[in-house]
Amino acid sequence: MGNLSIRSGSPLDIEVDSFDEVVIDEMYWLTLDEAEALAEGILCAVTLIRERRHSKPVDGGESR
Numbered sequence: 001m002g003n004l005s006i007r008s009g010s011p012l013d014i015e016v017d018s019f020d021e022v023v024i025d026e027m028y029w030l031t032l033d034e035a036e037a038l039a040e041g042i043l044c045a046v047t048l049i050r051e052r053r054h055s056k057p058v059d060g061g062e063s064r
Contacts, residue, residue, distance in 0.1 A: 003015040003016065003017050003018070003023065004016045012024055012025055013025050013026065017029070020032060022034075022035035
């Protein structure tokens with residue numbers, strides 16, 4: 001089986017190769033465990049940023 005391209009709206013080219021590795025921009029080959037850990041880390045970072053933005057004070061100095 002050839003590579004499977006993933007269209008996620010990401011600016012990165014993400015594929016799954018015939019060895020079940022995740023290939024990003026034909027530069028990074030990640031095992032399933034590595035890809036899962038990276039995805040979890042990115043999701044945690046995005047969640048933290050969104051929580052910070054949501055809790056910033058608005059016009060009276062009060063939190064939302």
